[in-house]
Amino acid sequence: MGRGFYISKTVAVTCLVATAGVLATIIGLTVLYAQERSKNAELLPTTAGPSTTSAASTAPSGPKEPWDYYRLPETLSPVLYNITLWPRLTPNADDLYIFTGHSRVVFRCVIETDLILIHANQLNLTKFDGFYAKLNSLYGEAAPTLKKTWLEVPTQYLVVQLNDPLQPGRFYELYTEFVGELSDDFGGFYRMEYFEDNVKKIVASTQMQPTDARKAFPCFDEPAMKAIFHVTLIHPQGTVALSNAINYDPVNITMNGESFIQTSFEPTEIMSTYLLAFIVCDFAYIGTNPDAAVLIRIWARRKAIEEGQGNYALEKTGLILAFFENYYNTSYPLKKSDQIALPAFGAGGMENWGLIIYGETALLYNPGVSSNGEKEWVATVISHELAHMWFGNLVTMRWWNDLWLNEGFATYVSYLGADYAEPDWNVKDLIVLNEIVSVMSVDATAYSHPISSKEEEILSPDQINEVFDSITYSKGAAVLRMLSDFITETVFSKGLHTYLEEFAYNTTGNKDLWKHLQMAVDKAGIALPHSVEVIMNRWILQMGFPVVTINTQTGKITQEHFLLDPESVVDTPSQFNYEWFVPVTWIKTGGSEQQYWLLNKEATNAELVLGGSDWLVANVNMTGFYRVNYDETNWERLIAKLISNHQEIPVINRAQIIDDAFNLAKAKIVETTLALRMTTFLNKEVEYMPWETAKRNLNYFFLMFDRSELYGPMQAYIKKQVTPLFHYFQNLTVNWTKMPAKHTDQYNQINAISMACSSGVESCRELTSGWFKEWMNNPAVNNINANLKSTVYCNAIAAGGKAEWDFAWEMHRNTTIASEAEKLMLALSCTKEPWLLNRYLQYCLDPEKIRKQDVSYTFIYIARNPIGQPLAWDFIRANWDYIINEYGRGSISLASIINGLTERFSTEYEYKQLEQFKEEVQAKLGSADVTFDPMLERTKANINWVALNKKPLSDWLISQTSGI
Numbered sequence: 003m004g005r006g007f008y009i010s011k012t013v014a015v016t017c018l019v020a021t022a023g024v025l026a027t028i029i030g031l032t033v034l035y036a037q038e039r040s041k042n043a044e045l046l047p048t049t050a051g052p053s054t055t056s057a058a059s060t061a062p063s064g065p066k067e068p069w070d071y072y073r074l075p076e077t078l079s080p081v082l083y084n085i086t087l088w089p090r091l092t093p094n095a096d097d098l099y100i101f102t103g104h105s106r107v108v109f110r111c112v113i114e115t116d117l118i119l120i121h122a123n124q125l126n127l128t129k130f131d132g133f134y135a136k137l138n139s140l141y142g143e144a145a146p147t148l149k150k151t152w153l154e155v156p157t158q159y160l161v162v163q164l165n166d167p168l169q170p171g172r173f174y175e176l177y178t179e180f181v182g183e184l185s186d187d188f189g190g191f192y193r194m195e196y197f198e199d200n201v202k203k204i205v206a207s208t209q210m211q212p213t214d215a216r217k218a219f220p221c222f223d224e225p226a227m228k229a230i231f232h233v234t235l236i237h238p239q240g241t242v243a244l245s246n247a248i249n250y251d252p253v254n255i256t257m258n259g260e261s262f263i264q265t266s267f268e269p270t271e272i273m274s275t276y277l278l279a280f281i282v283c284d285f286a287y288i289g290t291n292p293d294a295a296v297l298i299r300i301w302a303r304r305k306a307i308e309e310g311q312g313n314y315a316l317e318k319t320g321l322i323l324a325f326f327e328n329y330y331n332t333s334y335p336l337k338k339s340d341q342i343a344l345p346a347f348g349a350g351g352m353e354n355w356g357l358i359i360y361g362e363t364a365l366l367y368n369p370g371v372s373s374n375g376e377k378e379w380v381a382t383v384i385s386h387e388l389a390h391m392w393f394g395n396l397v398t399m400r401w402w403n404d405l406w407l408n409e410g411f412a413t414y415v416s417y418l419g420a421d422y423a424e425p426d427w428n429v430k431d432l433i434v435l436n437e438i439v440s441v442m443s444v445d446a447t448a449y450s451h452p453i454s455s456k457e458e459e460i461l462s463p464d465q466i467n468e469v470f471d472s473i474t475y476s477k478g479a480a481v482l483r484m485l486s487d488f489i490t491e492t493v494f495s496k497g498l499h500t501y502l503e504e505f506a507y508n509t510t511g512n513k514d515l516w517k518h519l520q521m522a523v524d525k526a527g528i529a530l531p532h533s534v535e536v537i538m539n540r541w542i543l544q545m546g547f548p549v550v551t552i553n554t555q556t557g558k559i560t561q562e563h564f565l566l567d568p569e570s571v572v573d574t575p576s577q578f579n580y581e582w583f584v585p586v587t588w589i590k591t592g593g594s595e596q597q598y599w600l601l602n603k604e605a606t607n608a609e610l611v612l613g614g615s616d617w618l619v620a621n622v623n624m625t626g627f628y629r630v631n632y633d634e635t636n637w638e639r640l641i642a643k644l645i646s647n648h649q650e651i652p653v654i655n656r657a658q659i660i661d662d663a664f665n666l667a668k669a670k671i672v673e674t675t676l677a678l679r680m681t682t683f684l685n686k687e688v689e690y691m692p693w694e695t696a697k698r699n700l701n702y703f704f705l706m707f708d709r710s711e712l713y714g715p716m717q718a719y720i721k722k723q724v725t726p727l728f729h730y731f732q733n734l735t736v737n738w739t740k741m742p743a744k745h746t747d748q749y750n751q752i753n754a755i756s757m758a759c760s761s762g763v764e765s766c767r768e769l770t771s772g773w774f775k776e777w778m779n780n781p782a783v784n785n786i787n788a789n790l791k792s793t794v795y796c797n798a799i800a801a802g803g804k805a806e807w808d809f810a811w812e813m814h815r816n817t818t819i820a821s822e823a824e825k826l827m828l829a830l831s832c833t834k835e836p837w838l839l840n841r842y843l844q845y846c847l848d849p850e851k852i853r854k855q856d857v858s859y860t861f862i863y864i865a866r867n868p869i870g871q872p873l874a875w876d877f878i879r880a881n882w883d884y885i886i887n888e889y890g891r892g893s894i895s896l897a898s899i900i901n902g903l904t905e906r907f908s909t910e911y912e913y914k915q916l917e918q919f920k921e922e923v924q925a926k927l928g929s930a931d932v933t934f935d936p937m938l939e940r941t942k943a944n945i946n947w948v949a950l951n952k953k954p955l956s957d958w959l960i961s962q963t964s965g966i
């Protein structure tokens with residue numbers, strides 16, 4: 003699945019918010035996904051419900067039957083499927099949307115067996131002579147007769163017992179007919195409803211990954227069970243059918259007296275079931291010349307295509323495909339590349355081979371309406387999904403425990419592909435903010451987990467779903483980036499080439515990748531202290547990462563497992579004792595980059611000793627997945643250098659120094675005031691990455707203190723730091739009349755405005771309120787620049803009253819553009835009027851006003867506002883029963899709401915309230931539907947942090963701002 007897919011929409015929106023810098027009344031209203039995650043790793047909603055381990059798999063006694071195991075036996079191997087599906091886009095007499103179908107699977111017997119196990123889930127199978135299937139032998143021999151067939155629900159099998167065994171080496175064919183529900187549950191073959199011009203429309207689409215192909219037709223539903231698929235779809239006149247391969251000419255057929263279209267597709271390449279896709283819709287497309295070597299088409303709602311919203315994707319897809327063909331040195335394996343944008347799909351994409359499915363915000367770009375952050379999202383998600391066409395689809399992980407091979411890899415190279423498509427963006431640097439530092443917070447907890455698990459630990463569909471997390475995607479990307487850096491990008495891509503060549507149409511594990519990278523390393527004569535595999539095992543087979551401490555007076559260098567909470571206890575042992583082979587890089591005053599392998603817990607290296615007034619900064623461009631601490635002298639010299647001439651330190655490292663210092667402070671390794679001192683140079687800084695890092699880290703300070711007497715001094719300090727930045731952008735944009743040319747400047751302009759407005763910089767408020775007024779005076783013309791919309795809306799609503807709020811609400815109701823609706827929804831939570839916030843909370847319970855799927859985020863947005871937070875907390879508790887009953891567990895995420903509401907909790911009183919609420923909820927639900935414990939833990943940690951830091955912070959802030 004694509005970037006953004008595994009995270010809930012809140013988080014996806016937050017990611018966008020983080021990149022687009024959508025900020026509100028306080029600095030960084032943004033909930034830092036990373037922080038949220040670090041405190042609540044087990045709490046984030048996954049697609050699956052609570053673990054439903056089958057009774058059989060935990061049964062203490064008795065021999066297990068083959069159908070009690072989640073994994074298929076190795077007796078049979080599929081060769082080809084011939085599937086016909088007919089989705090009904092109107093409900094039947096029972097008001098049910100269904101699909102019917104039949105399927106023939108040809109398989110080879112590998113090991114003699116009298117049992118056929120094939121996955122089937124939630125399908126009603128037709129009986130023939132009392133059996134759910136028909137069995138034939140190919141090449142004219144007689145097939146064994148059926149003895150008994152049934153559906154084994156817990157492990158999702160169709161079980162076929164035979165009277166005689168199947169013979170190894172022979173081919174057989176199993177035929178089934180079935181009816182399934184075309185439900186709106188987003189799994190298998192499902193339907194999606196949306197409105198266009200007030201008309202309800204239905205799309206039939208698929209989401210097979212990871213284990214839902216078995217909901218569409220009986221199949222050997224494991225990634226290593228690759229086969230060829232012949233697909234036929236029957237669909238209404240006026241619709242088009244799409245699948246992985248190119249279609250033959252559609253024909254008209256009559257079914258039950260009604261005329262339908264039947265579309266068959268060319269056979270697919272040999273591929274995994276989870277990459278299949280079928281779609282029936284009435285969309286339009288734009289495409290390349292049909293005679294091109296690879297046909298590229300972008301599909302979307304007719305209107306979106308007419309408005310040119312697919313043009314950007316079409317323009318960039320060709321470039322990105324060309325980049326990957328060159329990078330992998332392997333041609334694109336298919337004849338066509340369809341990419342389709344579905345309304346209401348969420349934030350990401352799914353890399354079905356030849357038919358990639360996206361949410362509209364991940365594929366469509368609307369010039370003038372979309373911001374540059376949204377544009378970057380489109381470029382990187384497309385790049386991620388296209389990277390999978392080789393890595394993941396052509397060569398696939400053998401089992402889900404190695405999902406990181408697919409996802410970490412695609413996440414890493416998506417930045418390379420996007421960089422090729424948009425060379426002016428510096429997008430390769432942004433991986434540090436988007437993936438690396440955010441996943442470090444997750445991985446710095448005692449309950450993180452290794453990137454790669456053992457195969458036998460990941461068995462049930464629920465366990466498989468849980469693997470789709472930020473460790474798999476972002477840490478996977480981070481360690482591959484580190485590897486690619488120490489063996490060089492050229493050698494890395496040479497290794498990939500031979501790997502793809504050897505394993506095309508096949509499956510692999512980690513070792514196979516390490517083997518090919520090692521071959522490339524040996525060929526290039528690169529010296530490593532250990533083999534690629536031995537080095538990388540430290541990073542993928544144990545959780546966490548080290549903090550490397552460098553003493554520049556003695557040259558001593560040490561490593562230690564970095565944990566954000568110094569009191570946390572790691573009770574999972576590691577075969578490597580939480581030690582890593584660390585590629586330490588550094589630069590010194592005026593010097594070039596140097597490298598040293600830290601192979602033990604501690605070592606001494608004379609190169610690290612500093613003379614005179616030199617400074618040293620380690621982990622150049624943050625290519626290594628570790629944090630760095632120094633002796634006090636070097637910290638002081640870094641501060642001095644940042645203040646006197648920050649540009650001598652590379653921009654990524656300026657961000658890294660800030661982020662390391664704040665995280666080390668959180669872990670109580672350095673003083674919190676040291677971290678704050680890393681921000682004193684910002685009054686001369688104009689680059690995005692250091693500012694963004696500071697903003698995200700300071701967000702926590704605001705959460706803890708924005709209701710306390712520290713708020714004033716904090717505001718004064720931020721105002722002092724951000725004022726020069728605000729004026730810098732005022733000049734750069736010729737008094738706000740032009741857009742900055744540089745992509746990252748566009749981001750930082752948003753930071754400048756939002757931080758200046760929220761800290762009370764004169765003229766900022768007039769600026770944003772003025773722009774908003776102009777729009778209010780002429781609602782048909784919105785001249786606010788797309789990048790700045792979020793921050794302008796939010797600040798204008800915060801500064802305004804009922805008129806501004808009501809206007810924004812009207813605009814929210816009238817807009818047909820999803821991203822615009824989202825920005826307004828967020829901005830509406832920025833008001834400082836308690837009654838408007840309360841009214842907004844009320845709206846959340848009225849589906850006519852706020853769609854069910856938006857309710858969770860609205861609550862969370864309101865709670866981010868310091869005035870809204872107590873109101874939302876009271877409101878949720880008062881209406882809890884109603885919310886549970888009306889919204890149930892499907893459409894809103896109670897865990898993420900509670901998480902959002904309690905983010906600021908940092909007093910004993912709040913702790914008690916939360917405890918009490920937990921008890922009430924548990925009494926009612928009988929069990930803890932929402933895991934409260936991580937939130938209680940976080941509150942405790944906040945209480946301790948505030949007690950420890952309030953006084954020193956207050957003293958420091960006042961010393962910085964006295965006299966202004």
Ligand SMILES: *[C@@H]1O[C@H](CO)[C@@H](O)[C@H](O)[C@H]1NC(C)=O
Nearest residue numbers: 083084085086106232234269
């Ligand atoms: C697939 O099945 C259809 C009938 O449903 C048949 O016409 C077609 O020839 C079959 N294709 C293959 C490759 O077996």
Ligand SMILES: *[C@@H]1O[C@H](CO)[C@@H](O)[C@H](O)[C@H]1NC(C)=O
Nearest residue numbers: 098100125126181182183184
């Ligand atoms: C499958 O069969 C069950 C039991 O007869 C029935 O309730 C259900 O509606 C059927 N599903 C479909 C999609 O027809």
Ligand SMILES: *[C@@H]1O[C@H](CO)[C@@H](O)[C@H](O)[C@H]1NC(C)=O
Nearest residue numbers: 239252253254255261262263
């Ligand atoms: C199929 O039927 C539709 C309308 O019923 C007609 O417009 C179309 O030309 C027919 N296509 C073929 C290939 O016969």
Ligand SMILES: *[C@@H]1O[C@H](CO)[C@@H](O)[C@H](O)[C@H]1NC(C)=O
Nearest residue numbers: 504505506507508509510514
């Ligand atoms: C897949 O790879 C394995 C080695 O891991 C090899 O034995 C097998 O022959 C390959 N299969 C195909 C179809 O290439």
Ligand SMILES: [Zn+2]
Nearest residue numbers: 003004005412
């Ligand atoms: Zn992916």
